[in-house]
Amino acid sequence: RSSRCAARGWKTPAHPQHRFFACARSVRFLRGARDRLRPGSAISTLLVADLSNPPRAAMGASAEALYAELEQKYAAGDAAACAELVTSVKLALLDVAPADAGARVVGLKTLEYAVLLAVRQNDAAGFQRNMAQLKAYYASPALAAKTDKRRMILGLHLLFLVVENRLAEFHSEMELLDDADRTCGEVEFASGLERALVVGTYDAVLAARTSMPAPEHYAPLMARLTDTVRETIADCAAAAYDSLGAAALREMLMLQSDADLDAFVAAYHPEWMLKDGRVTFGEAPQPKAQQIPATRLIEENCTYATELDRIV
Numbered sequence: 685r686s687s688r689c690a691a692r693g694w695k696t697p698a699h700p701q702h703r704f705f706a707c708a709r710s711v712r713f714l715r716g717a718r719d720r721l722r723p724g725s726a727i728s729t730l731l732v733a734d735l736s737n738p739p740r741a742a743m744g745a746s747a748e749a750l751y752a753e754l755e756q757k758y759a760a761g762d763a764a765a766c767a768e769l770v771t772s773v774k775l776a777l778l779d780v781a782p783a784d785a786g787a788r789v790v791g792l793k794t795l796e797y798a799v800l801l802a803v804r805q806n807d808a809a810g811f812q813r814n815m816a817q818l819k820a821y822y823a824s825p826a827l828a829a830k831t832d833k834r835r836m837i838l839g840l841h842l843l844f845l846v847v848e849n850r851l852a853e854f855h856s857e858m859e860l861l862d863d864a865d866r867t868c869g870e871v872e873f874a875s876g877l878e879r880a881l882v883v884g885t886y887d888a889v890l891a892a893r894t895s896m897p898a899p900e901h902y903a904p905l906m907a908r909l910t911d912t913v914r915e916t917i918a919d920c921a922a923a924a925y926d927s928l929g930a931a932a933l934r935e936m937l938m939l940q941s942d943a944d945l946d947a948f949v950a951a952y953h954p955e956w957m958l959k960d961g962r963v964t965f966g967e968a969p970q971p972k973a974q975q976i977p978a979t980r981l982i983e984e985n986c987t988y989a990t991e992l993d994r995i996v
Contacts, residue, residue: 747776751790758797763805770798789830792821796833803840803904808848815841836898839870843902846878847909854878870897877909886913890938914938915952922953922965930961 754769773794780787795818802810818837822828838861845854858866858875865871873896880888890910896902914937921928921936934945945963949956955966 747773747787747790750776751794754797763801766801770794788827792827792831796831796837799837800901803901806904811844835865835868835870838865839874840901842871842874843905846874847905873897886917889913918953927962927964930958930963933963
């Protein structure tokens with residue numbers, strides 16, 4: 685009370701007896717407020733009626749209707765309408781009571797469609813944002829049992845981390861999975877690709893395109909990974925050979941035809957020359973070991989050692 689009086693510019697009672705009476709008045713005020721808010725009083729009845737918020741049930745029905753429309757638009761491939769509906773469902777769910785089990789299921793399935801839509805549109809930021817929200821729903825076993833897309837989306841998330849070369853996060857996510865999820869086909873597909881990339885068996889990565897668990901949803905991410913792997917193989921071939929037969933290079937890159945090889949060279953390596961069924965590589969990039977000024981570094985280290993020896 686003294687600090688409140690000082691903040692308002694009032695004088696704080698200095699005499700102990702005056703302070704006692706001031707505290708007594710405060711206690712009487714608090715007791716009166718408590719009595720007015722007892723269950724059954726007029727004020728408490730009004731507060732309970734206001735907080736119950738009856739219109740929330742109508743908002744829940746609106747969210748369910750929007751979700752039904754979202755399913756239809758996603759099946760029809762209307763990406764723009766799906767994006768708008770995802771936002772509308774999220775806004776509608778803000779007015780629904782958190783304990784509403786049906787609304788939570790609608791929120792879970794809406795976020796799943798948002799993740800799949802982000803994959804279809806190659807929207808990395810949207811994928812990460814919606815996946816982060818979806819993890820909160822998957823953390824509840826009761827909610828996770830309400831959907832059949834959970835393992836497919838977990839595999840998509842792991843594949844996304846492999847494509848982004850975020851292997852530390854990949855292994856962290858793998859540790860959070862239980863044994864049943866870790867051995868399911870979707871997760872094993874992503875973990876197999878990660879092992880192939882680490883070992884360097886790029887042909888296994890390219891061959892995995894024919895064994896995707898859900899081609900409709902995994903194909904966009906696999907296309908990105910395939911392009912990255914092909915660029916790596918092409919760089920290795922250019923460093924190892926001065927020239928190579930077009931058929932051998934096409935087989936190495938797992939391209940279907942000469943036209944595909946021509947398109948790849950034009951897009952990624954315009955300095956290469958294709959002539960008479962042979963690919964002549966441009967000047968090979970300088971190895972990283974030769975880019976390091978080794979002689980200068982050795983001289984500097986010897987100078988530092990000599991100076992330290994003199995100081996000691």
